[in-house]
Amino acid sequence: MKQQAQHTPPFTEGINRVDGIMKVTGAAKYSAEYELPGMTYAVFAISNITKGIITSIDIKAAERAPGVLAVLTHLNAPKVPGYESGKDPSKPPTTGGPLKFFVDNTVKYNGQPIAMVVADSFERATYAASLIKAQYKKEQHETDTEKNKFKAAAPKGGRNGGDYKRGTPDDWKTAAVKVEQEYVVPINVHNPMELSVTLAHWTADDKVTVYAKTQGVKSTQNAIAQAFKLPVENVQVTTKFVGGAFGNALRTWPHEIATVQAAKLVKRPVKTVLTRELQFNTVGYRPYTWQKVSMGASADGKLTGIIHEATAQTSSFEEFTEGTVNMTRFMYACPSVGTVYKITPLDVNTPTWMRGPGEATGAFALESAMDELADKLGIDPIELRIRNHADTDPENGKPFSSKNLKEAYEMGADKIGWSKRKLKPGTLTEDGWLIGYGMGTGVFGAGRGRATVKAALLDSGTLLIQTSVTDIGVGTGTAMTQIASEIFTGIPVKKIKFELGDSSLPPSPTQGGSTITSTVGGAVHDACTQLKEKFQQLIGNGGTDKPDYVKVLKEKNLPQLEVTVTSSGSTEMRNFSSYSYSVHFVKVKVHPKTGVVRVDNVVSVADSGHIVSPKTARSQIIGGAIGGIGMALMEEGIMDHRYGRYVNNNYADYHVPISADIPQIDALFVNKPDYRVNPMGAKGMGEIALIGMSAAVANAVYNATGKRIRELPITPDKLLA
Amino acid sequence: MKDLDKGFQADENHEPKENARRDFLKKSSLLTAVALTPGVAVKAAENHLDEKVAAAFEKMPVNIIVNGKPHKLSIEPRVTLLDLLREQLHLTGTKKGCDYGQCGACTVHVDGQRVNSCLTLAMTVDGKKVTSIEGLAKGDELHPMQEAFIKHDGFQCGYCTPGQIMSAVACIREGHANSETEIREYMSGNICRCGAYPNIVNAIQEVKNGGQQV
Numbered sequence: 004m005k006q007q008a009q010h011t012p013p014f015t016e017g018i019n020r021v022d023g024i025m026k027v028t029g030a031a032k033y034s035a036e037y038e039l040p041g042m043t044y045a046v047f048a049i050s051n052i053t054k055g056i057i058t059s060i061d062i063k064a065a066e067r068a069p070g071v072l073a074v075l076t077h078l079n080a081p082k083v084p085g086y087e088s089g090k091d092p093s094k095p096p097t098t099g100g101p102l103k104f105f106v107d108n109t110v111k112y113n114g115q116p117i118a119m120v121v122a123d124s125f126e127r128a129t130y131a132a133s134l135i136k137a138q139y140k141k142e143q144h145e146t147d148t149e150k151n152k153f154k155a156a157a158p159k160g161g162r163n164g165g166d167y168k169r170g171t172p173d174d175w176k177t178a179a180v181k182v183e184q185e186y187v188v189p190i191n192v193h194n195p196m197e198l199s200v201t202l203a204h205w206t207a208d209d210k211v212t213v214y215a216k217t218q219g220v221k222s223t224q225n226a227i228a229q230a231f232k233l234p235v236e237n238v239q240v241t242t243k244f245v246g247g248a249f250g251n252a253l254r255t256w257p258h259e260i261a262t263v264q265a266a267k268l269v270k271r272p273v274k275t276v277l278t279r280e281l282q283f284n285t286v287g288y289r290p291y292t293w294q295k296v297s298m299g300a301s302a303d304g305k306l307t308g309i310i311h312e313a314t315a316q317t318s319s320f321e322e323f324t325e326g327t328v329n330m331t332r333f334m335y336a337c338p339s340v341g342t343v344y345k346i347t348p349l350d351v352n353t354p355t356w357m358r359g360p361g362e363a364t365g366a367f368a369l370e371s372a373m374d375e376l377a378d379k380l381g382i383d384p385i386e387l388r389i390r391n392h393a394d395t396d397p398e399n400g401k402p403f404s405s406k407n408l409k410e411a412y413e414m415g416a417d418k419i420g421w422s423k424r425k426l427k428p429g430t431l432t433e434d435g436w437l438i439g440y441g442m443g444t445g446v447f448g449a450g451r452g453r454a455t456v457k458a459a460l461l462d463s464g465t466l467l468i469q470t471s472v473t474d475i476g477v478g479t480g481t482a483m484t485q486i487a488s489e490i491f492t493g494i495p496v497k498k499i500k501f502e503l504g505d506s507s508l509p510p511s512p513t514q515g516g517s518t519i520t521s522t523v524g525g526a527v528h529d530a531c532t533q534l535k536e537k538f539q540q541l542i543g544n545g546g547t548d549k550p551d552y553v554k555v556l557k558e559k560n561l562p563q564l565e566v567t568v569t570s571s572g573s574t575e576m577r578n579f580s581s582y583s584y585s586v587h588f589v590k591v592k593v594h595p596k597t598g599v600v601r602v603d604n605v606v607s608v609a610d611s612g613h614i615v616s617p618k619t620a621r622s623q624i625i626g627g628a629i630g631g632i633g634m635a636l637m638e639e640g641i642m643d644h645r646y647g648r649y650v651n652n653n654y655a656d657y658h659v660p661i662s663a664d665i666p667q668i669d670a671l672f673v674n675k676p677d678y679r680v681n682p683m684g685a686k687g688m689g690e691i692a693l694i695g696m697s698a699a700v701a702n703a704v705y706n707a708t709g710k711r712i713r714e715l716p717i718t719p720d721k722l723l724a
Numbered sequence: 725m726k727d728l729d730k731g732f733q734a735d736e737n738h739e740p741k742e743n744a745r746r747d748f749l750k751k752s753s754l755l756t757a758v759a760l761t762p763g764v765a766v767k768a769a770e771n772h773l774d775e776k777v778a779a780a781f782e783k784m785p786v787n788i789i790v791n792g793k794p795h796k797l798s799i800e801p802r803v804t805l806l807d808l809l810r811e812q813l814h815l816t817g818t819k820k821g822c823d824y825g826q827c828g829a830c831t832v833h834v835d836g837q838r839v840n841s842c843l844t845l846a847m848t849v850d851g852k853k854v855t856s857i858e859g860l861a862k863g864d865e866l867h868p869m870q871e872a873f874i875k876h877d878g879f880q881c882g883y884c885t886p887g888q889i890m891s892a893v894a895c896i897r898e899g900h901a902n903s904e905t906e907i908r909e910y911m912s913g914n915i916c917r918c919g920a921y922p923n924i925v926n927a928i929q930e931v932k933n934g935g936q937q938v
Contacts, residue, residue, distance in 0.1 A: 019874050026882030027870040027889060029817015029857035036816035069782070125811060126802050196821045196829055196883040196917050246819070246883025247917050279822040476881025476918050622877045622920060629919030654826035654915060661912040665921040667904075 017618030018488075018496050021481045022244070022474075031244045034200040034214040039272040043072055045265055046128040047116035047258070047281070048135040053144035053647030054350045057108040057117055057137050064134035065120055070127035072269045074135070075119040075261070080105035083264055085230040101353065102320060104257045105264075110139065111319060112352045113146075113647040114284040116258060121265050121273055144350040146647040148291040148316040155314040155345035163324035163344055163361070167332055169397075170339030174308035178299025182375045186296065186368040187714040188697075190640030191289035191633075192282065192657060193357050197246020199277040199286050201259040203266035211263060212239040218252045219513025220471050224506040226255035227263055240506040245475040249630075250356040251286040252475070253515050258285055283652040287355025288640060290315040292327060292364045296372035298337075304380050304390045306337035311369060314345045315361075318353040322346060325361025330446055331369050333398040333580070335391040350647055356515065358630055359693035362447055367634075370443035370698030371713065374705065381426065384442060384702065385412050396580035404579040405677035405686075407610045408444070411586045414671050415442070415608040419588040428709040436592040436601075439707025445585035445694030447517055449611070449677075449686035451572035454526035455509035458487070458534045459565035462556040466494050467563075468530070469502045472511035472523050477689055478619025479503065482520050483527045485616045486683060490531040493549030509567060517583065517687025520615055522571075525681035530568040532682075537566055572680070581680055583611040585691035587628060587699040593707045598719030600704060602632055605668040607696070612686035613676035620688060624670035627692020633660045634693070635700035637716050786850045790815065791859025797846075805841040805849055806830045809856055817857035817886045821915070828914030831887035831894075832856045838894035840913075857886035860893070868936040869893050872927035880918035888914045892928045893938050901932040 025031040048065075050057075062074040086103050104116050118135050122128035145151050158164040175181060202214040211233070217223040220240040228235045245252065258275060266273040277285055292315040299307045311331040317323045328342035359366075377384040389409060395402050415421075424440035425431050431438040457469045468487055474480050480501045487499050502508065511523050541564065542555055556564065590604040607628045614620045637658035641651045651657045676684020697715060704722070705711045712721050783798045790813060799808060806823075809815045809832070818841055821829030825843040832841045833855040860867040869889050872878070879885040891914045895901050900910035907928050908921070916924065931938060 020877060020879075022882070023874040023877075023879075024866070024870075026879055026885050027857075027866065027873050028861055029815070029886045031882050032816065033819075033883065035820075036810070038814055042811075124800075125807055126800055130802075194917060196819070196827065196881065196915065198820060244883075245881060247881040249917070276820065279824065279826075476879075476883075478880065618877050619880075622880055622918075622923060625922060626880055626919030629921065653824060654822050655824065659915060659917060660919065660921070661915060662908040662921045662925065663912040665908070665919070667922050667925075 017616050018481060018485055020478055020619060021484050021501065033197055033244045033246050034202060034216045034242060035274060035276050037202060037214045039204055041271040043121050043123055043269060043271045043273050044125040044128045045119050045121050045262055045273050045275040046132040048118040048120065048132045050110045050113060050115045050117050050137070052110055052139045052141050053113040053146065055110050055139045055141040057110060058140050060117060060135065060137040062118060062135055065131040068127065068131035068134060070123040071120060071131045072123065072271070073121045073265065075105055075265055075268070076117065077105045077108055081264060081268055083230050083260060084232040100321060102257050104261045112284060112350055114281065116261070119261055119265055121269050144647045146349050146351055146642055147644040148293065148314070148347055148349065151347050151349060152293060152314055155347040157344070158322050158324045158346055160322065163326055163329070167340070167342040170308070172308050172310045172339045172341030174339045175297050175299030175310060178307045179302040180376065180379050181299045182372050182379065183297040184295070184372060184375060184713055186294045186371060188289070188292045188364045188367055189715060190291050191357055191638045192640050193249040193251040193286070193288065194282055194654070194657065194659060195247030195249055195251065198279065198282065199252070200275065201262040202272060202274045203263040204272035205267050205270065209233055210237045211266070212241070213263065214241050215259060216245060216248065216252050217242050217255070218245065218248050218473055218475055218515050220473060220504060220506040221510050222513050223255050223259070227260070230260045231263065238506070242473045242504040245473055248475045249358040250360065250515065253356055253513060256286055279654065280652045283640060283649050284352045287353065287357070289357035289360070289364065290317065290323065290354035294327070294365070294368040296368050298372055298376060300376055300380065304382055304387050306335055306391045308339040309337050310341045311365070312343040313365065314347060316349050316351065316354065317346045318351055319348045321353045323354045325356060327361035327365040330362050330365050333393065333396050334369065334444070334446060336393040336397055337391065358627065359690045362690065363634065363694045363697065366443065366445055366695045367697045367701070367715065370695055371701050374441065374698070374702040375711065383426065385416060385421070388412065388444065399580060401578060401580045404576070404581040404679040405612065405675065406582070406584065407673045407675050408584045408586070410673050411584060411608040411610045414673065415586045415588040415606045418669055418671060419590060419604060419606040421588065424706065428706050431707070433592065437595055437707040439591050439593065439703045439705065440589070441591070441699045441701065441703030441706050442586060442588045443695035443698030443702060445587065445691040445696070446582050447687065447690040447694060449521065449581045449583045449680055450518060451525050451576070451681050452512050452518055452522040453569065453571035454511040454523045455567060455569040456523070456526040456530040457509050457565060457567040458530040459563045460534060460538065460552050460556065461563045462553055462561065464498055464553045466491055466499045467502065468499070468527055469508045470511040470523060470526065471503065471506055471508040472519060473504045473514050475514050477623050478616055479514065479519055479523065481619050482524060482616040486524050486527050487531045490528065490535060494552070517689040517691070520685050521681045521687055524615060524683055524685060526568060526570045528682045529570040530566055533568055534564065534566045538564055576679060579679055581677070581686070583609070583686040583688055583691045585609050585695055587631065587696045589699045589703040591700065591703040591707055593704060593722065598722035600636055600717060600722070602664065602666060602700065604666055606671065607668065607692065608671040608673065609688050609691060610673040611688040611691065612680065613684035614672045614674050615683055615685045620672065621670045623688055624692045625668045627689070628668055628696055629660050629665055631693045631696020632664065632700060635697040635715060635717055639716050784847060786847055788846070788849055789853045791855060799846055801845065801847050803846045805832070805844040805846045805854065808846040809841060815856050815858050819883055819886060821884065827884070828891060829884050829887040831890040831914065833890060833894060836897070838891050857890060860889065867893070868931050868934065868938060869927065872931045873924070876923045876927040876930065877920070878924040878927040879916070879920050884914060884916045888916065888924055892924070895928060896932050896938045901928055904929065
């Protein structure tokens with residue numbers, strides 16, 4: 004700790020994105036863009052029923068179509084060896100496992116691939132896939148969470164299972180002021196710009212190279228090795244650039260295994276690029292979640308009890324859970340809290356974590372309810388939060404490793420001009436529009452995991468840093484370069500090379516859950532520190548802090564000096580609770596006649612420790628805020644439950660924010676280091692950038708109109724109803 | 725690229741269009757005959773004859789100038805400009821985001837106008853000049869819009885970026901970058917899921933106000 008405390012963080016404008024030139028010139032290679040000899044293209048034919056059995060499938064026309072190399076179905080697909088182990092095919096699939104394509108004749112959701120066509124061009128594969136005809140025996144399906152809520156049950160396993168209770172949560176019922184409301188967050192779909200991609204190429208009978216859109220090359224490598232029973236090192240996964248993912252590439256999906264399987268069959272590289280439609284039901288989504296928050300407070304605004312219940316959808320074959328209600332346990336200093344979390348299995352594909360994940364869903368409910376409570380108490384919503392500020396973690400009694408939430412409230416309130424907000428809704432207008440201000444808080448765990456980093460000083464003067472982590476767009480390479488440059492102050496940024504996205508490099512965790520800057524950054528810090536010490540030993544004590552590395556290496560006849568360091572968080576962390584916080588402030592304009600909501604101003608404040616890379620951090624906060632605006636005002640995956648099929652599975656009908664929807668956004672940072680988490684004092688911010696934002700928008704809309712919309716998205720029809 | 729050029733050379737003496745059409749009809753009647761005779765068809769398939777027949781009649785000649793370089797190509801008429809650029813010319817800077825003209829990731833310039841290359845059949849740009857992101861910089865010297873995107877961090881993942889930049893350049897050339905509001909409106913055909921919009925708007929304003937040649 005002593006050594007860490009000496010580290011004084013400079014707060015600069017920040018370096019430009021290290022891969023910026025590649026991204027603006029088109030030189031950045033995403034996974035579909037590798038050129039391999041004999042490339043082939045895979046296109047899926049999909050089920051148009053939601054539940055049932057394929058009774059027959061006719062692939063003759065497709066097989067005869069020009070350029071077609073293979074058509075895989077459950078009748079002819081070669082076995083995936085890892086799919087067989089320990090499974091009795093005569094028994095129904097167990098819960099807890101992902102779907103496997105082409106292993107049997109069952110259809111478990113609408114749009115499930117029933118055949119895969121491999122052809123020598125994308126056009127030929129697409130055409131041939133259209134020639135496949137299937138007959139089915141349909142069964143009654145259920146896709147509506149609301150209608151099937153009665154089936155909801157506590158998850159059988161997983162980290163989010165189990166009800167939580169402290170004190171006597173029912174105390175809310177006898178409180179002076181009460182709120183008891185239901186909130187709904189519909190299906191949200193990640194919809195990154197880059198479509199899901201798997202490009203597989205077997206280089207030997209037992210060796211495969213895969214270019215995959217994944218948030219974790221190591222996890223993809225392991226999944227493929229297990230599926231094909233290969234030694235892990237025989238699977239090479241490369242992911243140099245990821246065109247956004249937001250969670251949908253956190254796990255290895257069955258279509259990826261099918262692609263590797265097909266490549267083995269045709270003995271040529273096979274490239275699968277999922278269509279935009281298939282992004283909706285092949286690679287996860289934020290599940291529809293119903294919530295109820297019941298809370299009570301004394302007349303002076305002290306919380307006495309909260310109960311937060313949630314029911315979310317999952318698939319019929321797999322339990323998906325997330326931390327939807329968990330924030331309520333520790334966010335406010337309330338003596339009595341209960342949480343209940345249930346899931347309802349439906350005939351849909353499995354949901355997955357989407358940015359902010361369950362916490363974003365939960366924060367919409369909790370932070371809306373807090374706003375409702377403040378309104379009933381007749382006090383400012385920030386004041387209510389300050390009166391219930393948790394100075395220590397109420398869930399476990401531990402101190403926080405750092406928490407500057409009060410300062411964040413103040414910074415944001417000042418910046419947006421919170422003093423202009425009227426306590427009474429519907430009383431402020433500008434040019435005929437109703438004006439409202441709202442705020443919401445976000446929180447997410449800030450831990451540090453294990454990562455291994457190799458750092459090498461080359462005699463060319465380059466500092467080479469290597470680890471397997473991917474960069475899904477947040478600026479990992481830039482942040483890591485910044486960390487290294489603060490240790491090797493004598494090496495210019497352009498001479499620091501950070502290599503990532505390759506399974507043969509030292510292992511780093513999957514990018515997700517706001518852990519990478521802390522985990523990989525911590526390991527980069529430690530590796531660079533040790534490399535610098537090794538160099539100091541080489542030149543003897545009393546060496547300068549900025550030696551001529553090239554000269555010394557050449558004198559010592561060393562082509563390079565390197566270290567490989569594995570590091571993780573300190574045991575001291577166990578004594579603390581560690582979270583990143585955000586506070587989002589929003590000013591909206593609502594048209595009283597049309598119900599149109601315009602976001603007029605946004606200030607998002609992050610309390611996430613020292614800001615390692617200011618330029619990319621600012622972009623990450625702005626981007627999360629925009630994601631939250633989408634969640635609040637427009638995003639909703641709409642299914643026609645009669646058919647179990649999406650009706651808006653494209654960018655024209657599933658609305659995401661566009662430039663015209665978004666004003667200038669201020670991203671502010673408390674920027675106080677938390678050295679307990681890692682030596683940079685940095686905490687994650689990817690999730691908090693979005694968590695709490697949808698509540699801030701909803702609260703602002705209420706402040707403008709007096710209408711409380713508890714079912715997202717807040718569309719004009721709901722405001723005019 | 726190599727294969728394509730070879731394919732074109734092999735079919736060097738393209739007939740005038742009327743003859744090509746007559747030839748097409750002849751070949752398609754041949755294919756119809758084949759299709760009506762299952763036994764023959766199977767045999768044809770086994771020998772990959774149908775593929776050869778298809779390859780012969782399905783391709784059409786097209787001449788496109790991409791980033792200043794002329795390409796004489798022979799392509800299937802159903803190939804989009806986007807897929808031609810990415811899969812055949814290996815110019816992968818132009819991105820596929822939706823294939824329906826809904827996201828703008830595939831934006832390129834055709835004779836100076838911004839178009840969604842996923843909605844543009846490659847045959848329709850015969851004789852035209854196509855500029856993709858790879859053609860914007862002058863060697864190592866970046867275009868001012870590329871510089872401004874880096875400076876203002878007008879991207880995160882970078883996948884929509886080539887389309888955003890091609891659109892941004894056209895937005896200024898069209899005279900649609902006179903205010904922040906106007907820029908937002910005329911850049912709304914390009915989705916950025918990471919949410920870099922404010923930074924993109926700032927980048928465009930800087931280039932516009934800097935008065936540089938775009």
